[in-house]
Amino acid sequence: MNRRSAAPPRKTIATRVLASFAVTVIAFAMTVGWSVVAQRRAAQDNEELARGYLPAALGLGQLRASQGTLAALVEGSPDERNPEAMRYVLETLARVRHQTFVDTRESLRQGLATVGSPSSRELAAALTLELTAIEDELEGDKEHFEALLTALGEGDKNAVNRILVEAGPLEHRAARRLRDVAERIRTSMDRISEDAQRREQRAIYALIALAVLTLGVGVLVSIHTRRLLAPLARVTERAQAVAHGDLTPQTVVPTNDEIGDLAMAFERMVGAVASAQAQALSNERLAAIGKMAAHVTHEIRNPLSSIGLNIELLEEELGAGESRSLLQAIAREVQRLEHLSEEYLRLARLPSPRMEAEDIAGAVHEVVNFSRAEMDRADCKVRVDIADKLPPALFDESQIRQALLNLLRNAREAMPRGGDIDVIVRAEGMSVVVRVNDRGGGIPDEIRPRVFDPFFSTKGEGTGLGLAITRQIVVAHGGSVTAEPREGGGTSFRVALPIAPARASEPRGGRPALPPARQAISK
Structure with missing residues (x-):
């Protein structure tokens, strides 16, 4: 069993x-x-400045x-009075x-150390220690103030000057x-403001870039969506063209989505409608031709019979001579007209097939023989090349024999100097296919679709009804017949007949099936 690669998931x-x-x-x-x-x-920076540094x-x-x-x-002159x-x-x-x-220490501990960045928290801790150290150092100025006030009260100017010299430097x-602590605070605030300003500029540029990107x-995305939906507009245009009568199937570029499936299904439908319309026109034409042929044949058969009988009487009365030769020529033309009338009658009065499960290999052998x-x-x-173990097919034996005989005669007429004709029988899908291949000059592409039309013929003689009758028989069986160019030259006619269902597959007891020969040559 061949393993088929899994198809990629379809993107709807x-x-x-x-x-x-x-993406948008x-x-x-x-x-x-x-x-x-x-x-x-920016809000964090503002909060850090407002709740941390500013207090x-x-x-x-x-x-x-x-x-x-x-x-x-302390540095000035105290009021001694x-x-x-x-x-x-x-x-x-x-x-x-x-x-x-x-x-101030509380502001540093509760404000800056709480809402600030890691560097700001480190600065808050350092400044808190610095302020504590400054205040501890200033604890000694209380003694200087007491001594200064005592000396002022006693009026001891020397003591006052000595105390001022000691307290002033402290x-x-x-x-x-x-002042150094305040400078550190100001420097940090300036740094935060500059960083905030740079971030604001970068944010503005980034927002502009992102806005352009969006x-x-x-x-x-709009272009992509429009491109995705463009096939739908083409399907709408095709529907309008079909509504105006354009039934020529168009080539569809396959796409892996529902619109591609819709377009392909629509074109298949157009092809089916065109084929059905062509078939209906052909059936109407055949019906009209059949009625006309039946009427004309009915009107000329009796006169032809009378003419033929009178010619025979004249031949008996006339002896040998030029007159007898003329009568024989007239008789031959009368016979040709009678044959032509029989062809018309066969086209006009082709009965409905009696479908039964039959062995197609036996029918092919009988026609060849x-x-x-x-x-x-x-x-x-x-x-003759027939595959082994062919399934039974549903067909009317007499009509299919007539159709195959028409194809063999057509192949013979395509090769005036003789040659090989291949009859190949195979089972393909739900059909049994019979191919009749000749090695003649072939059929030009421009006239190949017309070879099954009534009265159409590429030969100088003939009625042009053989292939038309063949197609009428095969189509009535639910099958199909096509003419295809043969590789190497010539034409291949392909007849496909439906396989018989299992309940109807037992062969009819009238004619024994012939063994399916792989190769048989008739000469």
């Missing part, structure tokens, strides 16, 4: 259109997704202001500074350290 039109739509949706989703990602990143920067600004004020007071007021200012600034340290060093995909003498006179050899 719905699948292809859905795939095209999916994917392109659009990429654009929307990139836009969402870009917006999300810390404001806290550092207040802390630097408080520290700068304290440093300015009102030490209590000086005490109040210094204590107030110290409390504000302490609270600002606490608030306050200024703390102010510088706070538009291009949409255009390509019957025509042996005729073939010998024409110097023709008939080669």
Whole structure:
């Protein structure tokens, strides 16, 4: 058993259109997704600046202001006349500074360390430690403030100057350290702003590129869908042409989809309709010819019989001579007309076939044997090649014998100088096929479709009814007959008859089936 390769799965039109739509949706989703990602990143940057860096920067600004004020007071000349007021200012600034340290560290821990990026969280941890270290260093200025206020109260200027020299550098060093912390905050904020700006520019370019890509995909998908549906428009045009009477089958480019199947099925339907119409016209023509032939034959047969009888009487009365020769020529023409009238009657009165399961090999052998003498006179050899174990076929024996005899005579007439005729019988599908091959001059392509038309003949003599009667017989049997060019020259006539069903396959008991000979030559 031959293993056939599995056919690739067919891609339906719905699948292809859905795939095209999916490609468009994917392109659009990429654009929307990139836009969402870009917006999300921008929102994260804004949140990091607003909830992380900005509170810390404001806290550092207040802390630097408080520290700068304290440093300015310590560096300047204290008010010796009102030490209590000086005490109040210094204590107030110290409390504000302490609270600002606490608030700023809290902003770094709860804000920047929570919403910031990994680098920002590292910076928040480092700045928190730095602020703690600065505040620890400033713990010593309380003693300096107490000593300064005591010296102011006692009016000891030397002690005041000594304390200011010791406390001034400490306050200024703390102010510088706070300035460095603020600079780090500002530098980080600038970096984040620049990164955000660059990402925004890249996002804009990416969105433009993705938008163009989506538009291009949409255009390509539209072109692809239009190309997919173009055969449907051609099928519609063909349907309109067929509606206007164009029944010529067109060549269809096969496509692996439903529209391709529809186009091929439509063209097969057009071919079937054209064939049925041609067959109907041929049947109507045959019916008309048959009626006319029956009428004409009926009208001329009796006069021909009378003429023939009178000629015989005249031949008896006349002796030998020129007159007798003329009468014999007239008699031959009368016989030809009688033969012609019989052909017309056979065409007009061909009965319906009596279909029975028969052995086609036996019928072929009988026809070949019957025509042996005729073939010998024409110097023709008939080669018979019949396959073994042929199934019975459904046919009317007498009519099929007449059809095969017409084909053998046609092959003989195609070879005026004699030659080989091949009769090949094979089972093909649900039919038994008989081929009659000659080696004559062949039939030109332009007239081959007309060889089965009544009264059409390429020979100078003959009625042109033999092949027409053959086709009428075969078609009445539910079969087909075609004329094909034979490889190497000549013509091959192919007759296909239906195989008999199993219940009708027992041979009729009148004529024993002949053994199927593989090769038989009649000479």
